[in-house]
Structures are given as structure tokens and as C-alpha cells.
Amino acid sequence: METRDAQAVFGVGNQTRISQARFRRNHFPLPSGPLRHFGTVPKRLAGIGLLLTALVLSGCKTKAEGPPAPGLPEVATVTLEQEPVTLTTELPGRTSAYLVAEIRPQVNGLIQSRQFQEGSNVKAGDLLYQIDPAPYQAALAQAKAALTTAEAELVTAEANLPALRSRAERLKTLAATRAAAQQDADDAGAALRQAEANLAARKASVEINRAALDSARINLSYTPIHAPISGRIGISNITVGALAAAYQLTPLAVIQQLDPIYVDVVQSNAELLRLRSRLKSGQLKPDSSFQRKVKLSLEDKSIYPYDGTLQFRDVTVDPTTGSITLRLVFPNPNNVLLPGMFVRALVQEGINQQALLAPQQGVARDTKGLPYAWIVGKDDKVEQRTLELDRAIGDKWLVTSGLEAGDRIIVEGLQKVRPGDRVRVVPAPQPETKGKSHV
Known part of the structure; x- marks a missing residue:
């Protein structure tokens, strides 16, 4: 169940x-x-x-x-080589006329005429102004008359003197023998001395009047104003009919000789001392054939076609600026250079036979402003070098310390590497600069 x-x-x-x-x-x-x-x-x-x-x-x-592991970072380098470099210094300065003549009147008078075109070239001896000569012609005639009078009086005095001298001697002899009164002898002697003094005064008067005549003649010769030098004349500061004062402060016009022309530049005394030290130590070799040759850079950066020469260095250092003045001379046949222009002179210092030039793109600066460079050293490992630089020459730096010939300086790929990294080196193209002069 x-x-x-x-x-x-x-x-x-x-x-x-x-x-x-x-x-x-x-x-x-x-x-x-x-x-x-x-x-x-x-x-x-x-x-x-x-x-x-x-x-x-x-x-x-x-x-x-992920993707497969990358290979070594690739950098482009430039191998440094020693090369001769002509070093120059760029100094600022201004042009000044070779000769300057400020035209001023030497006598007073009205300007009768002006005989030049403003801004034109004049030659030494050319007539520039004519001052009214009438007053000076009259003064010259008066001086001539006064001289003639003085000369006539001198002749009269000279003619009277022998007779007075003879009478004085005769009376003196007679007075000694008591044949004539002593008073007469004394009077004759006094008259002789007076005649001699009058003769001396007449001679002095002739000389004074002769000098006055020369002065009048000179003053008359100053009424035409001639150019003292050849050159270009500027603006006329006086017009026809105006009164000119002798040796007035304002010149009537200014003539400047522009060919050749001066260029005055300033150089730091410290730079001059460093240059002398380098020449003495052998770092720079003076080039006697070009040492005094100077080039000129104009305000539009163009190079003046004619070379100048260094004439002299001033012997005094300006206490306010610590610099000295160098005077250069340049030919100026086309009047391209005008007084007062700002220019830069390229003065040759000498030749550095073992210069090291590092590309500027391979040189950087740290937070303190000190220059450094990345170098590919042994086993293609990156190293950092601290540098000492002299100056920029084109797109390169002139290195005085920190690098040696044969060093490979990194110019591309710097952002990929760190000190101690191994890299794959690729040569970077560089322009051929050997044997050229550098500024």
C-alpha cells in the first residue's frame, strides 16, 4: 500500500x-x-x-x-675644427668733415653782393662776399697822405740838423778860448739836441703812418671775402644789404671739405687692453698688410664701397665713459658720407689661427645665463659642457673654452636626449667657412 x-x-x-x-x-x-x-x-x-x-x-x-621597443635616439652633430679667422671689432661713430672753415668778416661793413650758390662746391680763393669798400678806400687814401706829410717833415728835420750841429760845435770851440760867450754856446747846443729829438720824432711819425697805411690797405683787402679752403659751402646766414660785424659769433657761411672725410669712433679702454693682451700672448697674430684697413657699415646695413685707414688713437681716456677715440680716414669721392652721419666701423684686430666656431643652434644657456652645449663623447654618449664665448661671428659662436677640435656638438635632436644617453649620430650639413674673414 x-x-x-x-x-x-x-x-x-x-x-x-x-x-x-x-x-x-x-x-x-x-x-x-x-x-x-x-x-x-x-x-x-x-x-x-x-x-x-x-x-x-x-x-x-x-x-x-603594444608596439616593439624603439631604437637609439637620433641626433645631428657638427664636428668642430680649428680654422684661421680674421677678427674684427664693430665700433660706433660719426662722420666729421676733413676740413671746416667758418666764414666770418674781418671788417665791419654792408654786404654788397654774394658770389656763390648755396650748397655748391667752391675752390680756395673764390670770391664769396663783397663788403662795401668805400670807407676803407678813403681810409687808405688818408693814410697815404699822412705818410707823405710825415716823410716830408722828416726830410726837413734831416736838412736842418747839419747846420745846427756845425754852429753848436763852432760856438763851443770859441767859448773855450773865450772868443764867444758861453751862453751862445749853450744855446747852440740846446738847439742841436732839440733838432735831433725832432728828427727822431719825425722818423717815428713816418713809421706810424707807414703802419697806418699798411693797416688801411689790409682792411681794404678784407672787404672781398674769399674761400680759405676748397669744399662744399652751406647755407648763407646773411643777405645782401645786411651789416656784417668784424669777427661776429655767427659765421656768414661754413665750408666743409668732404673728400676725404673723418670717421671718429669710440672704443672701450677695457677692449683695447684685452686686444693688447691677446696680441702679446700670441692668441692673435697681427696682419701688417691689413691691420690699418677699416670697413664701414652705414645706417641701412650696407657696406661702404671704399676702405678706410686707421689714422691714430687718442692718448686720453674719457673719464665719464671709459673709452678712447679712434680717428679713421675714408675716401669720399661721391660725397656719400656727410658730416654727422651715424656709422659703424669694422676695425680689424688680427688673425686667430686656431679659432673654434660652434653653431649657435647648438649652444644654449642655463637659468644663470651661462652658455653650455651637448656633446657626443665616447661610446656615443651625451655629455654637457660649460662654455666660454668670445663673440658671435655670423651664425656661430667663437669658443674660447669648453670645447676642443674634434668634438661633436649636437645641433638637432636636443629634446630627445639627456646626459649619459647613448645616441645614433647623423652628421649635419654645415657651410664652408674656412679661410674667410669673419666680422
């Missing part, structure tokens, strides 16, 4: 499970194709999850591997 009851119970349970399975087949049919083997919905969902997990893990693995 118990057994049948249990079977009945279990039979009912089986029937129930069978009914549930039929319901799922009818309402949730199995998919056809490859997913059929996944079975029921939970199993299918589990399979899909496993598949997605595999894909994610596969992607992560691919990302973790």
Missing part, C-alpha cells in the same frame, strides 16, 4: 516535470545552428558571457603587448 502511494506520488511529479518541459519547448524553442548545443536559456546566457569575457581578455592582452 505504501509503495503504491509513493509511486503515485512520484508519478505525479514526473508528469508535472514533463508538462513543464513541453511548455518550454512550445514557448521557448531551441535555436537552430551552432548555438543549439548551448541548451536552455540559462546555458545560452552563460555561454555568451564566457564568449564576451574571452574577447575582453584578448583585447587587454593585445594592448599590454
Whole structure:
């Protein structure tokens, strides 16, 4: 009885499970194709999850591997070589006329005429102004008359003197023998001395009148005003009919000789001392053939076509600026250079036979402003060098310390390297500058 009851119970349970399975087949049919083997919905969902997990893990693995490791960083270098360089110093200065003549009248008078064109070239001796000569002609005539009178009086005095001298001697002799009164002898002697004094006065009067005549003649010669030098004359500061005063402060005009022309430049006394020290130590070799040759740079950066020469250095240092003046002379046949122009003179110092020129793009400065460079050293490893620079020469630096001939200085790829890194070196093209002069 118990057994049948249990079977009945279990039979009912089986029937129930069978009914549930039929319901799922009818309402949730199995998919056809490859997913059929996944079975029921939970199993299918589990399979899909496993598949997605595999894909994610596969992607992560691919990302973790990444591209292959890069090679050595590539840098471009320039190998430094010693070369002869002609060093020059650029000094500022201004032009000044070779000769300057300020035209001033030497006598008073009215300007009768002006005989030149303003801004034209004049020659020495050319007539510039004419002052009214009439007063000075009259003064000359008066001086001539006075001289003639004085000379006549001198002749009269000289003619009377022998007679007075003879009478005085005769009366003196007679008075000694008491043949004539002593008073007469004394009067004759006094008259002789007076005649001699009058003769001396007449001679002095002649000399005075002769000097007055010379002065009148000179004053008359000053009425035409001539050019003392050849050159270009500027603006006339006086017009015809105006009164000119002798040696007045304002010149009537100014003549300037512009060919050749001076260029006065200033040089620091410290620079001059350093130059002398380098020449003495042998760092610079003087070139006697070109040492005194100077080039000129104009305000528009163009180079003046004619070379100048160094005439002299001043012997006094300006205490306010600590500099000395150098005077240069340049030919100026076309009057390109005018007085007062600002120019820069390129003065040659000497030749550095073992100069090292480093490209400017390979030199940097630290936070303190000190220059340094990156060098490819032994085993192609990067090194940092602190430098001492002299000056810029074109697009390069003249290096005095920190580099040697044969060093490879990095000019490209600096952002890729650090000290101690190994690099792959590629030579950088550089212009040929050997044997040329540098400014």
C-alpha cells in the first residue's frame, strides 16, 4: 500500500516535470545552428558571457603587448675644427668733415653782393662776399697822405740838423778860448739836441703812418671775402644789404671739405687692453698688410664701397665713459658720407689661427645665463659642457673654452636626449667657412 502511494506520488511529479518541459519547448524553442548545443536559456546566457569575457581578455592582452621597443635616439652633430679667422671689432661713430672753415668778416661793413650758390662746391680763393669798400678806400687814401706829410717833415728835420750841429760845435770851440760867450754856446747846443729829438720824432711819425697805411690797405683787402679752403659751402646766414660785424659769433657761411672725410669712433679702454693682451700672448697674430684697413657699415646695413685707414688713437681716456677715440680716414669721392652721419666701423684686430666656431643652434644657456652645449663623447654618449664665448661671428659662436677640435656638438635632436644617453649620430650639413674673414 505504501509503495503504491509513493509511486503515485512520484508519478505525479514526473508528469508535472514533463508538462513543464513541453511548455518550454512550445514557448521557448531551441535555436537552430551552432548555438543549439548551448541548451536552455540559462546555458545560452552563460555561454555568451564566457564568449564576451574571452574577447575582453584578448583585447587587454593585445594592448599590454603594444608596439616593439624603439631604437637609439637620433641626433645631428657638427664636428668642430680649428680654422684661421680674421677678427674684427664693430665700433660706433660719426662722420666729421676733413676740413671746416667758418666764414666770418674781418671788417665791419654792408654786404654788397654774394658770389656763390648755396650748397655748391667752391675752390680756395673764390670770391664769396663783397663788403662795401668805400670807407676803407678813403681810409687808405688818408693814410697815404699822412705818410707823405710825415716823410716830408722828416726830410726837413734831416736838412736842418747839419747846420745846427756845425754852429753848436763852432760856438763851443770859441767859448773855450773865450772868443764867444758861453751862453751862445749853450744855446747852440740846446738847439742841436732839440733838432735831433725832432728828427727822431719825425722818423717815428713816418713809421706810424707807414703802419697806418699798411693797416688801411689790409682792411681794404678784407672787404672781398674769399674761400680759405676748397669744399662744399652751406647755407648763407646773411643777405645782401645786411651789416656784417668784424669777427661776429655767427659765421656768414661754413665750408666743409668732404673728400676725404673723418670717421671718429669710440672704443672701450677695457677692449683695447684685452686686444693688447691677446696680441702679446700670441692668441692673435697681427696682419701688417691689413691691420690699418677699416670697413664701414652705414645706417641701412650696407657696406661702404671704399676702405678706410686707421689714422691714430687718442692718448686720453674719457673719464665719464671709459673709452678712447679712434680717428679713421675714408675716401669720399661721391660725397656719400656727410658730416654727422651715424656709422659703424669694422676695425680689424688680427688673425686667430686656431679659432673654434660652434653653431649657435647648438649652444644654449642655463637659468644663470651661462652658455653650455651637448656633446657626443665616447661610446656615443651625451655629455654637457660649460662654455666660454668670445663673440658671435655670423651664425656661430667663437669658443674660447669648453670645447676642443674634434668634438661633436649636437645641433638637432636636443629634446630627445639627456646626459649619459647613448645616441645614433647623423652628421649635419654645415657651410664652408674656412679661410674667410669673419666680422
